[in-house]
Amino acid sequence: MYTPRFNQVTDRSLLIETMRANSFAILFGPLGNAEKAGPQVATHLPLVVQEDGEHGILEGHFAKANPHWQALAGRETLVVFPGPHSYVSPSLYAERISVPTWNYIAIHAYGTLELIEQEEEKYGLLDRLIQANDPAYADQWSSLPDNYRSNLLTGIVGFRIPISRIEGKFKLSQNRPEVDRRTVHAVHASGNSDQQALASWMERLAGW
Numbered sequence: 001m002y003t004p005r006f007n008q009v010t011d012r013s014l015l016i017e018t019m020r021a022n023s024f025a026i027l028f029g030p031l032g033n034a035e036k037a038g039p040q041v042a043t044h045l046p047l048v049v050q051e052d053g054e055h056g057i058l059e060g061h062f063a064k065a066n067p068h069w070q071a072l073a074g075r076e077t078l079v080v081f082p083g084p085h086s087y088v089s090p091s092l093y094a095e096r097i098s099v100p101t102w103n104y105i106a107i108h109a110y111g112t113l114e115l116i117e118q119e120e121e122k123y124g125l126l127d128r129l130i131q132a133n134d135p136a137y138a139d140q141w142s143s144l145p146d147n148y149r150s151n152l153l154t155g156i157v158g159f160r161i162p163i164s165r166i167e168g169k170f171k172l173s174q175n176r177p178e179v180d181r182r183t184v185h186a187v188h189a190s191g192n193s194d195q196q197a198l199a200s201w202m203e204r205l206a207g208w
Contacts, residue, residue: 048132
Protein backbone atom coordinates (compact mmCIF):
# COMPACT_ATOMS: atom_id res chain seq x y z
CA MET A 1 0.00 0.00 0.00
CA TYR A 2 1.45 3.35 -1.01
CA THR A 3 1.80 5.26 2.25
CA PRO A 4 3.72 8.53 2.57
CA ARG A 5 5.62 8.75 5.84
CA PHE A 6 3.27 11.37 7.31
CA ASN A 7 0.30 9.00 6.84
CA GLN A 8 1.96 5.97 8.46
CA VAL A 9 0.74 4.64 11.81
CA THR A 10 2.80 1.87 13.38
CA ASP A 11 1.61 1.97 16.99
CA ARG A 12 0.47 -1.60 17.72
CA SER A 13 -2.31 -0.62 20.11
CA LEU A 14 -3.80 1.87 17.63
CA LEU A 15 -3.68 -0.67 14.80
CA ILE A 16 -5.38 -3.38 16.89
CA GLU A 17 -8.01 -0.88 18.08
CA THR A 18 -8.71 0.13 14.49
CA MET A 19 -8.90 -3.44 13.21
CA ARG A 20 -11.35 -4.32 15.97
CA ALA A 21 -13.47 -1.28 15.19
CA ASN A 22 -13.57 -2.25 11.49
CA SER A 23 -13.49 -6.02 11.83
CA PHE A 24 -15.57 -6.86 8.75
CA ALA A 25 -12.50 -7.38 6.59
CA ILE A 26 -11.55 -8.58 3.11
CA LEU A 27 -9.23 -11.53 2.46
CA PHE A 28 -7.40 -11.45 -0.87
CA GLY A 29 -5.61 -14.24 -2.69
CA PRO A 30 -5.74 -16.37 -5.83
CA LEU A 31 -7.77 -19.50 -6.33
CA GLY A 32 -5.86 -22.61 -7.37
CA ASN A 33 -2.57 -23.73 -5.83
CA ALA A 34 1.05 -22.62 -5.71
CA GLU A 35 1.84 -24.47 -8.95
CA LYS A 36 -1.13 -23.10 -10.88
CA ALA A 37 -2.57 -19.94 -9.43
CA GLY A 38 -6.03 -18.97 -10.59
CA PRO A 39 -7.75 -15.59 -10.64
CA GLN A 40 -7.51 -13.22 -7.71
CA VAL A 41 -10.51 -13.54 -5.36
CA ALA A 42 -11.78 -11.50 -2.40
CA THR A 43 -13.77 -12.91 0.51
CA HIS A 44 -15.59 -10.61 2.96
CA LEU A 45 -15.63 -11.93 6.54
CA PRO A 46 -16.06 -10.77 10.15
CA LEU A 47 -12.84 -11.41 12.06
CA VAL A 48 -11.70 -11.59 15.66
CA VAL A 49 -8.51 -9.63 16.36
CA GLN A 50 -6.45 -11.24 19.13
CA GLU A 51 -3.68 -9.43 21.01
CA ASP A 52 -1.27 -12.38 20.78
CA GLY A 53 1.96 -12.29 18.79
CA GLU A 54 4.06 -9.43 17.51
CA HIS A 55 1.27 -7.78 15.53
CA GLY A 56 -1.78 -9.76 16.66
CA ILE A 57 -3.67 -12.80 15.35
CA LEU A 58 -6.76 -12.78 13.12
CA GLU A 59 -9.43 -15.47 13.40
CA GLY A 60 -12.53 -16.24 11.37
CA HIS A 61 -14.27 -18.89 9.33
CA PHE A 62 -15.26 -19.59 5.74
CA ALA A 63 -18.34 -21.38 4.53
CA LYS A 64 -16.99 -24.80 3.59
CA ALA A 65 -18.63 -24.41 0.17
CA ASN A 66 -16.40 -21.39 -0.54
CA PRO A 67 -13.33 -22.77 -2.38
CA HIS A 68 -11.22 -19.79 -1.35
CA TRP A 69 -10.21 -21.40 1.95
CA GLN A 70 -8.54 -24.30 0.14
CA ALA A 71 -6.51 -21.92 -2.00
CA LEU A 72 -5.39 -19.75 0.94
CA ALA A 73 -4.53 -22.52 3.42
CA GLY A 74 -0.81 -22.47 4.12
CA ARG A 75 -0.20 -19.38 1.97
CA GLU A 76 0.47 -15.74 2.74
CA THR A 77 -2.83 -13.87 2.72
CA LEU A 78 -3.55 -10.17 2.52
CA VAL A 79 -6.32 -9.00 4.85
CA VAL A 80 -7.65 -5.47 4.33
CA PHE A 81 -9.52 -3.59 7.05
CA PRO A 82 -11.29 -0.64 5.39
CA GLY A 83 -11.93 2.14 7.88
CA PRO A 84 -13.91 5.39 7.68
CA HIS A 85 -13.45 7.55 4.58
CA SER A 86 -14.67 10.88 3.26
CA TYR A 87 -14.33 13.29 0.36
CA VAL A 88 -12.42 16.49 1.15
CA SER A 89 -13.42 19.51 -0.90
CA PRO A 90 -10.72 22.00 -1.97
CA SER A 91 -13.15 24.73 -0.92
CA LEU A 92 -12.02 23.99 2.65
CA TYR A 93 -8.44 25.10 1.95
CA ALA A 94 -7.08 28.61 2.38
CA GLU A 95 -5.15 28.27 -0.89
CA ARG A 96 -7.65 28.54 -3.75
CA ILE A 97 -5.36 26.77 -6.23
CA SER A 98 -6.13 23.35 -4.76
CA VAL A 99 -7.70 20.06 -5.84
CA PRO A 100 -10.06 17.54 -4.19
CA THR A 101 -8.86 14.53 -2.25
CA TRP A 102 -10.20 11.73 -0.09
CA ASN A 103 -9.30 11.09 3.54
CA TYR A 104 -9.45 7.53 4.84
CA ILE A 105 -8.09 4.88 7.17
CA ALA A 106 -7.00 1.46 5.96
CA ILE A 107 -4.95 -1.36 7.45
CA HIS A 108 -3.30 -4.13 5.44
CA ALA A 109 -2.30 -7.21 7.44
CA TYR A 110 -0.30 -10.13 6.02
CA GLY A 111 0.27 -13.61 7.36
CA THR A 112 0.09 -17.32 6.56
CA LEU A 113 -3.44 -18.70 6.91
CA GLU A 114 -3.68 -21.74 9.21
CA LEU A 115 -6.80 -23.91 9.29
CA ILE A 116 -8.73 -24.60 12.50
CA GLU A 117 -10.22 -28.05 12.00
CA GLN A 118 -10.83 -29.52 15.46
CA GLU A 119 -14.44 -29.19 16.62
CA GLU A 120 -13.47 -27.89 20.07
CA GLU A 121 -11.28 -25.19 18.53
CA LYS A 122 -14.07 -24.16 16.16
CA TYR A 123 -16.46 -23.84 19.10
CA GLY A 124 -13.94 -21.55 20.77
CA LEU A 125 -13.65 -19.49 17.61
CA LEU A 126 -17.43 -19.06 17.36
CA ASP A 127 -17.61 -18.11 21.03
CA ARG A 128 -15.04 -15.36 20.44
CA LEU A 129 -16.92 -14.08 17.40
CA ILE A 130 -20.12 -13.93 19.43
CA GLN A 131 -18.39 -12.12 22.29
CA ALA A 132 -16.92 -9.60 19.86
CA ASN A 133 -20.17 -8.90 17.99
CA ASP A 134 -23.23 -9.97 20.01
CA PRO A 135 -22.40 -11.03 23.59
CA ALA A 136 -26.09 -10.95 24.51
CA TYR A 137 -26.57 -13.91 22.14
CA ALA A 138 -24.05 -16.11 24.00
CA ASP A 139 -26.61 -17.75 26.32
CA GLN A 140 -29.00 -18.45 23.45
CA TRP A 141 -26.17 -20.00 21.41
CA SER A 142 -25.14 -22.22 24.33
CA SER A 143 -28.73 -23.40 24.80
CA LEU A 144 -29.15 -24.62 21.22
CA PRO A 145 -29.29 -28.43 20.82
CA ASP A 146 -25.83 -29.99 20.63
CA ASN A 147 -26.58 -31.82 17.40
CA TYR A 148 -27.79 -28.59 15.80
CA ARG A 149 -24.62 -26.75 16.72
CA SER A 150 -22.46 -29.69 15.69
CA ASN A 151 -24.13 -29.79 12.28
CA LEU A 152 -23.44 -26.08 11.85
CA LEU A 153 -19.76 -26.68 12.51
CA THR A 154 -19.54 -29.17 9.66
CA GLY A 155 -20.47 -26.38 7.25
CA ILE A 156 -17.62 -24.04 8.18
CA VAL A 157 -13.84 -24.01 8.05
CA GLY A 158 -12.10 -22.02 10.77
CA PHE A 159 -8.76 -20.29 10.37
CA ARG A 160 -6.22 -18.11 12.10
CA ILE A 161 -3.66 -15.75 10.62
CA PRO A 162 -0.71 -14.73 12.82
CA ILE A 163 0.11 -11.28 11.46
CA SER A 164 3.70 -11.21 10.20
CA ARG A 165 3.56 -7.78 8.57
CA ILE A 166 1.17 -4.87 8.92
CA GLU A 167 0.66 -1.46 7.28
CA GLY A 168 -1.48 1.29 8.71
CA LYS A 169 -2.46 4.27 6.57
CA PHE A 170 -4.29 7.12 8.27
CA LYS A 171 -4.72 9.79 5.60
CA LEU A 172 -6.02 12.73 7.61
CA SER A 173 -4.79 15.88 5.84
CA GLN A 174 -1.44 15.68 7.64
CA ASN A 175 0.29 17.27 4.65
CA ARG A 176 -1.88 20.40 4.81
CA PRO A 177 -1.18 23.60 6.80
CA GLU A 178 -2.77 23.63 10.23
CA VAL A 179 -5.41 26.16 9.19
CA ASP A 180 -6.62 23.70 6.54
CA ARG A 181 -6.55 20.75 8.93
CA ARG A 182 -8.58 22.69 11.45
CA THR A 183 -11.20 23.53 8.83
CA VAL A 184 -11.38 19.94 7.56
CA HIS A 185 -11.71 18.76 11.16
CA ALA A 186 -14.53 21.21 11.92
CA VAL A 187 -16.52 20.16 8.85
CA HIS A 188 -15.98 16.45 9.52
CA ALA A 189 -16.88 16.80 13.20
CA SER A 190 -20.38 17.94 12.22
CA GLY A 191 -20.78 15.49 9.35
CA ASN A 192 -21.81 11.84 8.95
CA SER A 193 -20.53 8.96 11.04
CA ASP A 194 -17.47 8.32 8.86
CA GLN A 195 -16.54 11.99 8.91
CA GLN A 196 -16.97 12.17 12.68
CA ALA A 197 -14.72 9.12 13.10
CA LEU A 198 -12.06 10.75 10.94
CA ALA A 199 -12.36 13.98 12.95
CA SER A 200 -11.79 12.03 16.17
CA TRP A 201 -8.65 10.44 14.73
CA MET A 202 -7.41 13.84 13.56
CA GLU A 203 -7.72 15.06 17.15
CA ARG A 204 -5.96 12.02 18.61
CA LEU A 205 -3.04 11.93 16.19
CA ALA A 206 -2.53 15.71 16.23
CA GLY A 207 -2.80 15.90 20.01
CA TRP A 208 -5.52 18.58 19.88
